[in-house]
Amino acid sequence: MSDFSSFSGSNVLITGGLGFIGSNLAIRLLELGADVTVIDSLIPEYGGNLFNLSGYEKKLKINIADVRDPHSMKYLVQGRDYLFNLAGQTSHIDSMTDPATDLDINCRAQLSILEACRQFNQSVRVVFASTRQIYGKPDYLPVDEKHPLRPVDVNGINKMAGEWYHILYNNVYSIKCSSLRLTNTIGPRMRIKDARQTFVGIWVRRILEGMEFEVWEGSQLRDFTYVDDVVKAFLLVAENSMAEGKIFNLGGNRRISLNELAETLVNINGKGSYKKCSFPAERKKIDIGDYYSDYSLIKNTIGWEPETTIECALQKTLEYYSRNIKSYI
Amino acid sequence: MSDFSSFSGSNVLITGGLGFIGSNLAIRLLELGADVTVIDSLIPEYGGNLFNLSGYEKKLKINIADVRDPHSMKYLVQGRDYLFNLAGQTSHIDSMTDPATDLDINCRAQLSILEACRQFNQSVRVVFASTRQIYGKPDYLPVDEKHPLRPVDVNGINKMAGEWYHILYNNVYSIKCSSLRLTNTIGPRMRIKDARQTFVGIWVRRILEGMEFEVWEGSQLRDFTYVDDVVKAFLLVAENSMAEGKIFNLGGNRRISLNELAETLVNINGKGSYKKCSFPAERKKIDIGDYYSDYSLIKNTIGWEPETTIECALQKTLEYYSRNIKSYI
Numbered sequence: 001m002s003d004f005s006s007f008s009g010s011n012v013l014i015t016g017g018l019g020f021i022g023s024n025l026a027i028r029l030l031e032l033g034a035d036v037t038v039i040d041s042l043i044p045e046y047g048g049n050l051f052n053l054s055g056y057e058k059k060l061k062i063n064i065a066d067v068r069d070p071h072s073m074k075y076l077v078q079g080r081d082y083l084f085n086l087a088g089q090t091s092h093i094d095s096m097t098d099p100a101t102d103l104d105i106n107c108r109a110q111l112s113i114l115e116a117c118r119q120f121n122q123s124v125r126v127v128f129a130s131t132r133q134i135y136g137k138p139d140y141l142p143v144d145e146k147h148p149l150r151p152v153d154v155n156g157i158n159k160m161a162g163e164w165y166h167i168l169y170n171n172v173y174s175i176k177c178s179s180l181r182l183t184n185t186i187g188p189r190m191r192i193k194d195a196r197q198t199f200v201g202i203w204v205r206r207i208l209e210g211m212e213f214e215v216w217e218g219s220q221l222r223d224f225t226y227v228d229d230v231v232k233a234f235l236l237v238a239e240n241s242m243a244e245g246k247i248f249n250l251g252g253n254r255r256i257s258l259n260e261l262a263e264t265l266v267n268i269n270g271k272g273s274y275k276k277c278s279f280p281a282e283r284k285k286i287d288i289g290d291y292y293s294d295y296s297l298i299k300n301t302i303g304w305e306p307e308t309t310i311e312c313a314l315q316k317t318l319e320y321y322s323r324n325i326k327s328y329i
Numbered sequence: 330m331s332d333f334s335s336f337s338g339s340n341v342l343i344t345g346g347l348g349f350i351g352s353n354l355a356i357r358l359l360e361l362g363a364d365v366t367v368i369d370s371l372i373p374e375y376g377g378n379l380f381n382l383s384g385y386e387k388k389l390k391i392n393i394a395d396v397r398d399p400h401s402m403k404y405l406v407q408g409r410d411y412l413f414n415l416a417g418q419t420s421h422i423d424s425m426t427d428p429a430t431d432l433d434i435n436c437r438a439q440l441s442i443l444e445a446c447r448q449f450n451q452s453v454r455v456v457f458a459s460t461r462q463i464y465g466k467p468d469y470l471p472v473d474e475k476h477p478l479r480p481v482d483v484n485g486i487n488k489m490a491g492e493w494y495h496i497l498y499n500n501v502y503s504i505k506c507s508s509l510r511l512t513n514t515i516g517p518r519m520r521i522k523d524a525r526q527t528f529v530g531i532w533v534r535r536i537l538e539g540m541e542f543e544v545w546e547g548s549q550l551r552d553f554t555y556v557d558d559v560v561k562a563f564l565l566v567a568e569n570s571m572a573e574g575k576i577f578n579l580g581g582n583r584r585i586s587l588n589e590l591a592e593t594l595v596n597i598n599g600k601g602s603y604k605k606c607s608f609p610a611e612r613k614k615i616d617i618g619d620y621y622s623d624y625s626l627i628k629n630t631i632g633w634e635p636e637t638t639i640e641c642a643l644q645k646t647l648e649y650y651s652r653n654i655k656s657y658i
Contacts, residue, residue, distance in 0.1 A: 108429065164486040
């Protein structure tokens with residue numbers, strides 16, 4: 001396994017760097033000796049939160065900017081060795097009520113970023129955060145990268161296009177890009193104010209506030225990855241030339257029903273309660289049923305696999321928010 | 330086979346209706362007794378040409394508007410029975426040099442149109458003009474609808490997203506949409522000023538102007554459909570409930586190399602010459618090699634198949650432009 005020494009002294013840009021995965025990645029890169037700049041727009045409905053990098057403000061640069069602004073991006077991509085491209089609109093429901101904004105962020109801004117790289121920094125190494133959402137309702141399980149793409153919401157369609165721009169710029173302009181299709185990711189620094197980033201966020205908030213949380217349906221199977229494992233995947237992909245131009249699934253080491261996840265969360269917390277609900281009508285239309293990933297491609301290509309159990313992931317998450325909940329609600 | 334009586338007295342909107350396929354479709358719908366409105370922006374680099382509907386101006390409504398304008402579209406979709414959605418940026422090369430404009434037309438405008446339908450005309454029947462370009466370089470031939478989508482240029486990525494918006498609005502909002510993945514289409518009213526719409530356009534122009542035309546590479550196989558056959562496919566799909574929410578390939582009845590196509594064109598014209606060239610560098614990167622469609626899905630579902638031979642298609646095309654070339658260059 002890599003010691004990630006290639007990041008020491010490197011110049012790194014992280015879009016969405018005040019968000020959940022972006023901020024965890026930024027902190028890890030600081031530990032590895034990188035010179036880190038994060039970009040974030042701090043749009044209230046998204047994942048960015050200044051508290052995510054609290055205590056690190058003097059060790060890295062925080063640049064508040066919107067990736068939809070092509071002028072800022074032209075300047076900001078220059079001189080970077082690595083660009084971790086995690087800025088995005090993530091809410092499925094918001095993408096249906098405001099499709100144009102989802103398009104601007106998940107498509108137009110991605111094109112601007114890649115155009116900026118093409119014009120001003122062709123040697124940058126780019127890793128894009130994609131999503132399992134682009135597969136839609138699975139034909140078979142576990143879902144591998146050959147599964148047809150049939151997104152079931154505007155967010156999925158736009159993320160699919162955003163991913164393909166990256167592969168295109170790799171193939172046509174030789175800008176080294178990779179894409180990771182993330183499954184449900186949990187851990188410290190995720191958004192817990194509501195379910196816009198992950199439904200586990202609102203579960204964690206409610207259980208820590210002593211309130212009942214809702215399990216929609218409940219029998220559907222999912223896989224979960226802990227954020228540290230996801231951060232490791234981004235780093236491994238970035239430093240490995242075998243990953244250039246490639247798309248990889250990430251996945252969890254266990255499939256689990258939402259009912260069992262809820263029960264596990266309550267057990268680890270020591271108290272708490274939830275109620276089972278049927279899907280809200282507008283949500284039912286875009287639900288995908290069971291989903292879990294086949295991550296053997298990334299395992300076989302560059303040796304990544306998830307290490308953290310769901311129990312450990314939930315425990316660390318609860319510990320983090322027990323201490324810091326005021327900064328997230 | 331249908332007599333298309335369902336279109337008699339129907340209220341039809343055609344976006345891109347001054348363009349190649351749109352104008353041929355408009356004329357056919359007039360013959361069938363429909364009340365036709367065409368929308369076109371007449372952007373000089375695109376397919377729209379007022380001459381395409383010359384002589385029909387009093388029989389239909391020509392509304393100059395840009396599909397990127399959501400306000401006009403909100404009004405224009407109202408009261409329609411059918412919406413044939415053919416407006417698009419089609420040039421592969423232009424999509425690489427100006428990806429943002431391609432995105433606006435092929436993604437943002439499509440979302441606006443569908444949102445307008447959702448808000449103001451949920452009962453409209455929509456048929457979208459998609460493209461074989463979204464398959465990218467084929468894994469196997471002939472290419473059926475199950476072939477993975479791996480577009481090789483920005484235009485292909487954006488058309489893929491535009492198609493998926495239609496399927497999504499069908500599935501989630503019950504707006505009846507279908508998509509046709511067109512292969513190379515030729516015939517009267519195509520753009521011949523340059524190769525922005527099809528390379529056959531510039532071949533036809535040059536041969537009629539007594540100039541040598543260029544065959545890039547030449548051994549690659551393609552299929553071609555004559556525009557009247559494509560128009561028939563749009564009509565069959567629009568009136569058939571079996572086609573709702575579906576995506577179909579169109580295809581030609583013969584695969585033919587570009588060398589043979591060039592030779593056939595010269596023979597039918599009775600004179601003319603061409604030279605073989607290697608691909609320009611920027612074009613080579615996005616070329617897909619051999620391509621031809623498997624159109625058995627639409628044949629088996631609603632009975633469409635191409636009827637016009639390539640020889641007949643070329644002959645009718647040459648006849649049309651011999652008479653009208655001044656209006657197209």
